[in-house]
Amino acid sequence: MNSFKKTLFVCGIFAALTSCNFNKSVRKDLVTGITTKGDGLSAEKVYVTINDEKVSDNEFYYGQNIYTIFENMSGFMVENNRYHPQMEVVLISKAGDTIMHEANLFQQNPGFGAEMKTLQGNMLLARPIYSSEDYTLHYKISDEHGEGVFNSTLQFDLLHDPAIKVDKKGLDYKEGYLLSLTKNAVITDSKVAFEELILMDFQDVSGYTRVDGAVALGLKIKVTDANDTMILNMEDVFGESTLSEEQIKSGLGAQLKITKGALKNPVTFKVTIWDKNSNARLDAETELIVE
Known part of the structure; x- marks a missing residue:
């Protein structure tokens, strides 16, 4: 009984929203506000970079190119030492309008070597995106040869450059x-x-x-x-x-x-x-x- 209670406690410390089922998870980054949900697929870390540097908030400037990094992913079906991820990206305005939608950023890719465990998607914050607006960026990673799914959501503000x-x-x-x-x-x-x-x-x-x-x-x-x-x-x-x-x-x-x-x-x-x-x-x- 004590051992069982201890297991529940450790799981709760790991993440208040994370299930003890290791195939499913829900997490939120308190720094940037990124939320992730995994079902069959998982990522050790999810974060955003600009010019190869991690960002520390969710405010960006018009024209910046932001990269969402999905580090050390696992759960894909591996065949002949390769796996086949799909990555859908959707950008939605505060009003609920779909500004951008790409069904699969990896459509032309023949697959990745099993040793390459980190995936990334990028979004250029330029027309038809405009500053002084709020947006929500969704990524959905799925397994072409399996049933695993991993989602991330980032809400961000786009600002005018105050230096001009x-x-x-x-x-x-x-x-x-x-x-x-x-x-x-x-x-x-x-x-x-x-x-x-x-x-x-x-x-x-x-x-x-x-x-x-x-x-x-x-x-x-x-x-x-x-x-x-x-x-x-x-x-x-x-x-x-x-x-x-x-x-x-x-x-x-x-x-x-x-x-x-x-x-x-x-x-x-x-x-x-x-x-x-x-x-x-x-x-x-x-x-x-x-x-």
Whole structure:
């Protein structure tokens, strides 16, 4: 009797929501809020990484690429030293709308070697995803040759980058972010390297006036260091060119590459977009640490 009570107690300490049936489990990560449910399949750890680093909360920035890692999975049917997982991913908005759905991320994969026990799925937090919204990310891992199933659910908030300060006067936009074109990654720590090509991008700009069906916008770029030394000053990148609705919807951006030389941090990167057919404009700026 005492032994039986002790077994129940140990099981309860392991996880309040975990069944003593070792083929089924329910767990919740108190750091990120990820919940997992296993029935026949299990994972030793489930966590999220960005740029190969584990995240410590459930708040992300637009444009980040998040990876959900399912570490040391077991329970798959193994044939000829290979197993055949399937991974379904669904992203749902706070309103309950399905934003993305992929039935099987491993559809083109002929299977994995039995020694490869860690699986991962990734989600790029970009259009049709937008910041200032809450989302729920579901993964379902199943066994193509068995009945095992493993589910994970992560609720997260998508935030605007607070490092980009924008003053809107008639022009508006759906999304704005700072991107390293060199690394193909969103910059969230303000740190860039010499010779690194970066982009301040604004998607779905609105509020401009059409004249004879044409859209005429201006784009000014001004870059100075902490000593107020002028690094770059371009009055109008677009010049006399007109823009199509498709071009504006896909993004209006200012590119910058700082060549190696003497400067004092921080570097201020200012961008102004204005409508040549009205008084509408927006002014944006961010500070960079160039290393």
